[in-house]
Amino acid sequence: MGTRVVVVNGPNLGRLGVREPDVYGHLDLEALRRDCTTWGSELGLDVEVRQSDDEGQVISWMHQAVDERTPVVMNPAAFTHYSYGLADAAAQVTEAGLPLMEVHISNPASREAFRRHSVISPVATGTITGLGFYGYRLALESVAHLIERS
Structure with missing residues (x-):
């Protein structure tokens, strides 16, 4: 068994495959779970x-x-834009010397204006956006690299 990593998804990501398939695709949370595993x-x-x-x-x-x-x-989803409580908690992760990769399935910078601000990005180790589920793979590769390097 390898290093444990938790992939945390925020609001409405349980609706993947149903919610805005033109933005998020047709795959669902179970597909994401299988891919990440x-x-x-x-x-x-x-x-x-x-x-x-x-x-x-x-x-x-x-x-x-x-x-x-x-x-x-x-993937903090909508919490990305306003949850200072989550930003404070995420900062504790990185302050503890642990990798925290922020992922977004879509590219928030190419969407509505309110989505262009993240309260999580300033405390995250890194951010990957706009690559669909593949962004999670890159985030996991980044975590593996950071762990190996430390």
Whole structure:
């Protein structure tokens, strides 16, 4: 078993495959779970994919990651733009010396104006946007690289 990594997805990502397929594609959360688990295994990572529409739950997962020394790949979804509580919790991940990769399926910079601001990006280790599910693969590769380097 490899290094544990948690992939955390915020609100409405449980609706993948149903919500705006022209933006997010036709694959669903289970497909994302399968892909991330497979990609993680190839990289020697033990990946767990989570999703919640509850901001408090996502914040609790950040606290848990810090306490358990677990790297994070996070698609904060709508929380990206306004959740200072999540930004504070995400900062605790990186302040603990753990990788935190921010991922977005679409490119927020090419969408509505309110989506162009992230309160998470300033505290994330890195950000990957606009590459669909493949962005999660790149985020997992980045985590594996950062772990190997440390």
